[in-house]
Amino acid sequence: MVSMQSAGASAPFTGSSATPTPKATSADLKIGFLESVDSLNPFQGLNDPSYLLYGLVYDYLFSFDEDGNYVPNLALSASCDAVCMNWTYQIRQGVTWHDGTPFTVDDVVFSINYNSQSIFHLWAFEPYMNRIVQCSGKYPKQGCGAFSNSPWNVTVYFDRPFVPGKSVFVPIIEKAQWQGISPQQAQYSYPNPNPIGTGPFVADAAIYTEYQNQPAQALHLFKNPNYHPVGTHTGPSPIDNIYLQQFQDEQTMAIALLRGDIDLAKMTSAGIGTVQGQANVGTQEGLLSTQYWNEIGIEQxxxxxxxxxxxxxxxxxxxxxxxxxxxxxxxxxxxxxxxxxxxxxxxxxxxxxxxxxxxxxxxxxxxxxxxxxxxxxxxxxxxxxxxx
Incomplete structure (x- = not known):
């Protein structure tokens, strides 16, 4: 990643691949990518900007700190039985969905079962779901999938000891929004034009139009003022607005970074050399976690x-x-x-x-x-x- 280090406010997006946005404040963050946000639906997207958006809008049971350690998010704790086949999570109370409705333990049960009981249709998080015990007949029920066995606890039943069960890496979605959408629709046709999560940022009301108009428009997320504390965080983000901007070529993105039109850019090994060493530009090189997407696929x-x-x-x-x-x-x-x-x-x-x-x-x-x-x-x- 490459960042523009500036003492003043950043300028609005300009250039051949972007239209100006309202003038930014020092609490705005504008990020450039060569890829688009290819879906607002967390079960369809493939590109990195999409997963950045999902991580800002949706919460998981646990987050990760900068060293890759689990920190509480929608779950306050996780514990397992003697052989760690069945994991029980204490769910955080007092959380609100972006539409103002209360977050409940039923949302967690629904999210896990929606994925784990439909792995032949919902493939995005299948590697984390395929060891969850399949239910026969109606669910939720004790002994399979996810089941709430007390007001703010959820137990997930795996078919063998399962270390990743500590986190159950799947975005928690709102039951009221998704229960009428079949897994087949979620995977293949539902555009999710109004993403609703519990995460630190809220999707702009016009985000579906912004998504359709890429790269001419950036996707806008604004701070969730009611965000719950997560791990080492203290509540709502100090950033007011985040803009995700696609560029059609790396040279244009590099120029935008050098002019201060964007604050941060994800660049290739070749592209980073064009801005490295320039005034007020900082670079950060590191390994990306390619343990899911950059791989040879096998027929599921x-x-x-x-x-x-x-x-x-x-x-x-x-x-x-x-x-x-x-x-x-x-x-x-x-x-x-x-x-x-x-x-x-x-x-x-x-x-x-x-x-x-x-x-x-x-x-x-x-x-x-x-x-x-x-x-x-x-x-x-x-x-x-x-x-x-």
Whole structure:
């Protein structure tokens, strides 16, 4: 990320890819991206700006501090049974949705079940949901999915000990808004023109128009004055307004940053070199968490039974190992990221060192690029007639 360091107020958006906005104050933050916000629906978006927007509008049970540690958000605490299969969360009271209605424990139960009981339709958070016990018949009910067993507690039932259960990484949505929308609609057609969350920022009333008019218009979020304290935070944000602005090319975005039209920009390795060292410009280079999107995808459903079964190859260690061996990650780092990346070897990114290890140092799990060995692994696992 690149930031413009200025003692005065920032100027309005200008340039070929933006229209002027009202004059900013020192409490406004304008962020530039090359990607668009590709959906206002938290179950459809793919791009980084979309997930930034979701994180500002919606809350999760837990947030993360700057060191990647869990801090309370809509949940005050999490505890598990003796083997950590079933997790119970104490839910925060006194929270209000952006539309003014009270947040309740039913919203948490609904949000988790909406995702975990529909993983063949809602795929965005499926990696965190697929170990939650499926319910037969009507739910919620005790023993499966999410269930409220006391006024401000929710228990989630997993099919095995599950460390990520401590956070249940899924945005909490308002039951009243979403209960009439099927999971199929949520995944494929519902535009969510009026995002309603409990998060630190509220979507502008015109955000759907702003979204449709990208890049000519920036998406506007304003401070939630009633935001509840989260972790080390003390309540409402000191920032009054956030503007998310798409640019059609990096040169235009760099010029906007240097002129003070935007305060912060997400740039490529090549782009950062055009502004680095300029007056009043600060740069921050670091690993992004690519443990979800920048990956090779595998068909989720079993090709022989798409509606009821997951593809068994997704869980086959031999398939995973062969794919890792067949991917030249050093080439990706040196060419695509121009040497500014770090090779990863699994969905656990080096950005989370407490979970990641380097398998190239383990003779029993060496995943160094080797096409011949990758083919040998597949052949030994019985895939020789299918894949090569």
């Amino acid at each position: 459903s079993d090709p022989g039974n798409k509606q009821t079964s997951l593809n068994p190859a997704r869980w086959d260690v031999s398939v995973r190992r062969a794919m890792a061996m067949a991917t030249n990650k050093d080439y990706v780092v040196s060419t695509i990221y121009q040497g500014k990346g770090v090779r990863g070897d699994s969905l656990m990114s080096p950005i989370t060192p407490q979970w990641w290890y380097d398998p190239t140092s383990d003779p029993g799990a060496n995943l160094t690029f080797d096409i011949a060995k990758a083919n040998a692994v597949l052949d030994a696992a019985g895939y020789g007639s299918y894949w090569t």
